[in-house]
Amino acid sequence: xxxxxxxxxxxIPTKANNGNVIELDGVWKTYRMGDVxxxxxxxxxxxxxxxxxxxxxxxxxxxxxxxxxxxGCLDVPSKGVVHLNGKNIAKMTESGLxxxxxxxxxxIFQQFNLINSLTAKENVMLPLTFQGYSGGKREKLAESYxxxxxxxxxxxxxxxxxxxxxxxxxAIARALAGDPEVILADEPTGNLDSKSGxxxxxxxxxxxxxxxxxxxxxxxxxxxxxxxxxxxxIKDGMIVKSLDEDTSKYLSEN
Amino acid sequence: MLGEYLKISVQSLKRRGLRSWLTMxxxxxxxxxxxxxxxxxxxxxxxxxxxxxxxxxxxxxxxSRSLGFGPPGSxxxxxxxxxxxxxxxxxxxxxxxxxxxxxxxxxxxDDELSLEFVxxxxxxxxxxxxxxxxxxxxxxxxxxxxxxxxxxxMVGYTYYDRPVLGKRLDVRDRIIIGGQEFTVIGVMxxxxxxxxxxxxxxxxxxxREVTGNDDTFALITAKVQNVDEIDDVAERIRHELRRHRGDxxxxxxxxxxxxxxxxxxxxxxxxxxxxxxxxxxxxxxxVGGVGIANTMYMSVLERTRDIGVxxxxxxxxxxxxxxxxxxxxxxxxxxxxxxxxxxLGFAWLVEFIAVTFLGVELLQAVITLPLVFxxxxxxFLLGSLFGITPAISASxxxxxxALRKA
Numbered sequence: 001x002x003x004x005x006x007x008x009x010x011x012i013p014t015k016a017n018n019g020n021v022i023e024l025d026g027v028w029k030t031y032r033m034g035d036v037x038x039x040x041x042x043x044x045x046x047x048x049x050x051x052x053x054x055x056x057x058x059x060x061x062x063x064x065x066x067x068x069x070x071x072g073c074l075d076v077p078s079k080g081v082v083h084l085n086g087k088n089i090a091k092m093t094e095s096g097l098x099x100x101x102x103x104x105x106x107x108i109f110q111q112f113n114l115i116n117s118l119t120a121k122e123n124v125m126l127p128l129t130f131q132g133y134s135g136g137k138r139e140k141l142a143e144s145y146x147x148x149x150x151x152x153x154x155x156x157x158x159x160x161x162x163x164x165x166x167x168x169x170x171a172i173a174r175a176l177a178g179d180p181e182v183i184l185a186d187e188p189t190g191n192l193d194s195k196s197g198x199x200x201x202x203x204x205x206x207x208x209x210x211x212x213x214x215x216x217x218x219x220x221x222x223x224x225x226x227x228x229x230x231x232x233x234i235k236d237g238m239i240v241k242s243l244d245e246d247t248s249k250y251l252s253e254n
Numbered sequence: 255m256l257g258e259y260l261k262i263s264v265q266s267l268k269r270r271g272l273r274s275w276l277t278m279x280x281x282x283x284x285x286x287x288x289x290x291x292x293x294x295x296x297x298x299x300x301x302x303x304x305x306x307x308x309x310x311x312x313x314x315x316x317x318s319r320s321l322g323f324g325p326p327g328s329x330x331x332x333x334x335x336x337x338x339x340x341x342x343x344x345x346x347x348x349x350x351x352x353x354x355x356x357x358x359x360x361x362x363x364d365d366e367l368s369l370e371f372v373x374x375x376x377x378x379x380x381x382x383x384x385x386x387x388x389x390x391x392x393x394x395x396x397x398x399x400x401x402x403x404x405x406x407x408m409v410g411y412t413y414y415d416r417p418v419l420g421k422r423l424d425v426r427d428r429i430i431i432g433g434q435e436f437t438v439i440g441v442m443x444x445x446x447x448x449x450x451x452x453x454x455x456x457x458x459x460x461x462r463e464v465t466g467n468d469d470t471f472a473l474i475t476a477k478v479q480n481v482d483e484i485d486d487v488a489e490r491i492r493h494e495l496r497r498h499r500g501d502x503x504x505x506x507x508x509x510x511x512x513x514x515x516x517x518x519x520x521x522x523x524x525x526x527x528x529x530x531x532x533x534x535x536x537x538x539x540x541v542g543g544v545g546i547a548n549t550m551y552m553s554v555l556e557r558t559r560d561i562g563v564x565x566x567x568x569x570x571x572x573x574x575x576x577x578x579x580x581x582x583x584x585x586x587x588x589x590x591x592x593x594x595x596x597x598l599g600f601a602w603l604v605e606f607i608a609v610t611f612l613g614v615e616l617l618q619a620v621i622t623l624p625l626v627f628x629x630x631x632x633x634f635l636l637g638s639l640f641g642i643t644p645a646i647s648a649s650x651x652x653x654x655x656a657l658r659k660a
Contacts, residue, residue, distance in 0.1 A: 074566055075654045095570035102568015113563045113657070117265040127567040129258045138258075174567065 027080035055228035063237040106175030110187035145173035165196025263581040278589030280542020285593025287535035297618040333470035347487035352381035353471030362430035374458040396425035396440035432464035543640035550644035562656030578645035586637020
């Protein structure tokens with residue numbers, strides 16, 4: 001356990017990953033439904049650079065979710081290669097990938113996806129459990145991250161006793177608990193009222209600005225996407241537009 | 255890490271409340287049956303072993319026996335008599351031997367008739383003392399039967415304790431045994447042996463006079479000089495009696511038993527009963543196990559999304575596997591805890607009823623730590639065993655598919 005905790009350090013940019021945390025090269029994802037083949041992704045190539053705030057946009061059915069699964073290393077491509085910190089995920093063992101994913105990527109979902117039988121604190125502790133942190137350290141970290149998202153009075157509450165905005169903040173604390181390099185947020189404001197959504201977005205921006213955390217935001221809401229400094233637009237499984245920097249300009253023109 | 259998993263598993267079981275309890279019923283019944291049965295049979299075995307201790311371990315018992323071939327009644331046991339007793343007395347390794355006469359006789363108390371077992375004491379002082387010692391005859395009230403007593407009787411404690419013959423017997427009471435009036439001169443101490451406590455004792459010649467039995471014995475008891483040689487001496491007695499009675503090997507008209515043999519026979523019978531009941535309990539346990547498997551499959555289905563989330567945030571297949579195995583094991587263990595409690599309660603209840611209402615002191619519940627912990631460990635393992643397939647299917651879920659189930 002000690003060894004694991006010690007090994008857990010930020011990956012320093014090397015030649016192997018060129019400063020990219022996640023690289024997708026010509027990624028295809030094909031689903032077979034009976035005799036029909038459906039290509040959810042058709043050769044997507046994408047670099048997630050260290051320290052950037054990237055937004056992925058696209059209408060529903062465009063392959064957004066599939067792309068997010070690829071970026072999050074939750075799924076393996078049918079064709080093409082995904083590198084996580086310079087390592088080809090296809091060549092990793094199941095447990096190795098799970099561990100690296102747990103350490104490198106923090107997930108925030110539209111549905112919050114908290115474990116309902118556990119308290120807020122236990123939910124935040126869960127990723128630390130899987131990474132083998134000791135009990136005392138887990139509790140301390142979980143408490144500090146819950147305070148960070150402004151929920152220091154809700155440690156013992158179950159998710160069902162929290163509002164949507166509060167649940168999403170617990171989910172953010174959980175995503176941050178393992179001190180990941182990338183936060184992957186899939187429609188994080190989709191189930192929230194505009195005020196709670198703003199709080200969540202502000203928090204992500206702050207995180208990016210102050211801690212330099214890499215953020216990948218998947219959304220179909222342009223106002224949300226506006227917060228990013230790079231935008232990718234996906235349609236029919238292909239990345240059709242990739243706008244560096246001046247995202248807001250593009251958005252205002254369309 | 256295990257502590258945290260334990261917490262997660264307990265939470266998830268708690269959340270399912272009633273369903274968790276219902277799942278445990280099969281395990282509860284099975285474990286309760288096994289625990290109560292084993293504790294009672296261990297108690298019975300211990301009690302019987304104590305009985306044998308009371309009767310002494312250096313005694314060999316010879317009884318007559320019919321060959322038992324052919325239709326019932328066609329073969330009659332040739333009873334043991336004085337000549338057989340003399341053969342036993344002369345056998346090498348035998349210290350003292352005595353015939354013991356015990357007969358069912360009609361006993362009348364205040365016009366109420368009842369068939370009771372009446373034992374006897376021989377006149378010879380050495381043999382008399384031997385029978386007194388080996389049957390554990392001691393006096394509680396009144397006095398011991400003397401060899402010159404005639405129509406005097408010594409009664410077991412049970413006759414004093416409870417109105418077996420319509421009323422409780424006490425010293426100086428008059429009872430009619432086999433048509434002859436006897437005076438109760440002594441009540442024997444509770445010996446712990448139901449055979450002694452429930453019998454009456456008169457002098458041998460008087461019993462022969464009353465019953466008309468001239469020279470046969472119900473059994474011959476022999477004390478060996480050296481307990482370690484008891485099996486050899488028993489074999490020698492067998493050999494001598496065979497010659498004396500003209501029996502062929504394997505067709506003896508008598509049996510020679512040592513306490514150990516009796517104990518072994520009893521244990522064999524007890525073991526057969528135990529195996530049968532444990533077999534029935536095993537069916538209940540299997541049904542309970544299948545219930546656990548079913549519940550765990552439901553749980554896996556319901557928590558598919560949770561599994562996806564856990565995998566996304568870094569759970570390896572084996573983490574998910576151990577979580578679900580632990581949960582099904584706990585389900586079994588919880589059933590085991592309740593089952594053990596009910597089983598012990600039931601065993602105590604049986605003991606209480608046996609002692610209080612039936613006066614049987616042989617049935618007692620013996621609770622040993624290996625029994626309790628064995629049952630608990632077993633129920634945990636049973637739960638885990640039946641949780642293996644659901645846990646494997648949970649651990650092999652693809653995180654993406656699992657997450658899609660919102």
